[in-house]
């Protein structure tokens with residue numbers, strides 16, 4: 001199948017690589033061409049704009065940082081909409097605003113193009129190992145077409161409902177991920193102060209009821225001071241802003257969420273925005 005992938009950063013690069021490895025023709029574009037070289041070396045084709053990338057594609061994937069980036073690659077100058085046509089499916093893997101997603105879907109549908117919101121969870125490791133959880137919102141027929149492609153990149157693929165429900169589900173995910181991250185930071189701070197062997201502690205509690213992705217994957221990075229991203233703090237701040245907007249709309253007041261949001265914002269203000277979320281350990 002002719003596919004396009006726009007935004008080949010920490011997540012998009014390995015995800016597009018899986019589509020290539022599965023035998024699809026993949027045209028790619030991203031902000032920094034040099035970072036796409038590993039895909040070009042494996043047979044991907046470079047395009048100078050999202051519109052050019054989408055021109056001959058049946059399905060276009062996007063994985064860029066924030067809502068304005070998705071708006072730019074889909075609806076901006078040189079955006080996908082310029083070459084959009086009846087039958088084209090756009091699958092957006094970015095984590096962005098659910099309401100902006102619905103608005104973009106309405107604009108694309110005027111060209112006969114269907115948008116699926118399909119944010120992912122599982123981190124850089126899940127992207128590399130093709131074990132992502134992918135939460136999809138949008139038209140059921142478009143989902144049926146996209147699902148076999150999503151299976152090359154993820155293990156748990158869920159059609160959550162109509163357009164925007166993938167993003168709302170991802171916000172549920174971000175509440176769990178961020179509050180658990182803080183719990184891991186506090187537990188390991190306690191363990192360190194108590195003089196415990198930290199790798200043994202992670203092993204011991206990770207196998208019981210306290211086990212979690214955050215503990216298993218970020219705990220070892222926390223205790224060795226490896227703060228390379230992973231999932232950047234500035235992206236978690238962006239996600240927590242989206243969660244804050246949604247909780248306000250729903251009239252909710254979630255205490256642990258507020259605390260962890262403050263800590264991530266403080267980490268960002270201290271210049272840690274490009275570090276991985278495990279660097280929260282340094283803030284506790």
Ligand SMILES: NC(=O)c1ccc[n+]([C@@H]2O[C@H](COP(=O)([O-])OP(=O)(O)OC[C@H]3O[C@@H](n4cnc5c(N)ncnc54)[C@H](O)[C@@H]3O)[C@@H](O)[C@H]2O)c1
Nearest residue numbers: 007008009010011030031032064065094095123124230231
């Ligand atoms: N890193 C993770 O662990 C993780 C996990 C789940 C979800 N996400 C989400 O996935 C999305 C991407 O995250 P990432 O970690 O890969 O970020 P990243 O910054 O590593 O990659 C983003 C890519 O998008 C490209 N890009 C940005 N604006 C562009 C534009 N206008 N046109 C073309 N390309 C553009 C950049 O060049 C970069 O290659 C974000 O929404 C993030 O919240 C990330």
